[in-house]
Amino acid sequence: MSASRQLGMRRGGGLLAVYAAAALWSTIGVATRLGYTAGCSPLGILVARQALAALATLLGLVAGLYRPSVVFDRRVIGIALTLFTPFYVSYYYAVEALGVGRAAALLYTAPAWILAYQLTLEHWKPGSSKLLATTFTIAGALLLAGEAWGGLVSPGGLVWGLASGAFYAATVYAAARIITGLEPSSVAAGTQAWLLPGALAATVVMPGSVKVTLQCLPAAAYLAIVVSHLSYILFYRGLSKGVEPHRASIAATLELVLSMAWGWLLFSEPFTVLYGAGVVLIAAAQLLAGRG
Known part of the structure; x- marks a missing residue:
């Protein structure tokens, strides 16, 4: 088997890992809703999720699953x-100001942010296919938000929303x-x-109380183990197999x-016509993202 074919198969396996991570991330809303229904506040879910995620890391270190x-x-x-x-934090404020769909x-x-980082830091110029894939992804995401755009958008909410996209892109690029x-x-x-x-620290600067109930701990545990640990293990495995950051960020829109x-x-x-159009654009972006 040629080296180029081996590399292609390796990247293909990495892309599947990214898609699997996105599929797990797509359950965040369902698990969070169940947590709220069970009595957790938004900040409570955040703290419980990360406390259990930290505990899972500690247990993994003790068991020899992770490298200190x-x-x-x-x-x-x-x-x-x-x-x-x-x-x-920025995504939390975006959701508060804009609602889940627009955020x-x-x-x-x-x-788009990843392309900006690559252009600025690496002086890398994307090809027309990648630019078109980026445009389709953003347009598809806006269409999937559908009727959520019917109301007014506050300037502060817009800033928080764009900041969340910029920081999310930065986590992918840096990783x-x-x-x-x-x-x-x-x-x-x-x-x-x-x-x-x-x-x-977020509990100090963000509005709202930290409320956690025993009934909402299963949802927090799911978010900690499946959504935090397992999904990011898959996502980073994809990056380690050669899936470049821009393509990974587009693949993640499956979420x-x-x-x-x-x-x-x-x-x-x-499920509206706008949703259907958004799905078509995001699917087209997946095909274009792999080209130069």
Whole structure:
């Protein structure tokens, strides 16, 4: 087998890992709703999720599943505290100001931010296919938000929404830069563990109370183990197999498509023509993203 074919198969496996991660992320809304119904506040879910994620990392270290040298690597800690924490906080404020649909749509401006980082930091110029894939992704995300755009958009909410997309893109870009030579599972475990200090700090600066009930702990545990640990292990494994950041960010928009599907299947949310058009654009973006 030629080296180029081996590389192609390796990247193909990595892309499947990214899609699997996006599928797991798509269940965030369902699990969070169940947590709210069980008595957790938004900040309560955030703190419980990250506390349990940190506990899972600790248990993984004791069991020898993760490498201490990676979990305590200053680059991993830096990504968690300087990029993941503001990403979570800005997205929280975006949801508060804009609602879930519009906030999610602005979150998926991430491919455009990654292109901007690559252009600025690497002087890398994308081809027309990547530019078109980025345009289709953002347009598809906006269409999937559908009727959510019917109301007024506050300037503050718009800033928070765009900031969440920028910081999300930065977490992907930075992780791709450091993942070479580091064990992906340990990188995922480390970033999730070091998010706990950020979550605790958020309770000081963000409005609302920290309310956690025993009944909502199963939802928090699911978010910690499946959505935080397992999904990021898959995502970072994809990056380690050569899936470049821009393509990974576009593949991750499967999350938005599936989250809309869960709402339709489980909560009887309407599936409109706009949703269908958004799905078509995002599907087209997947095909274009792999080209030059």
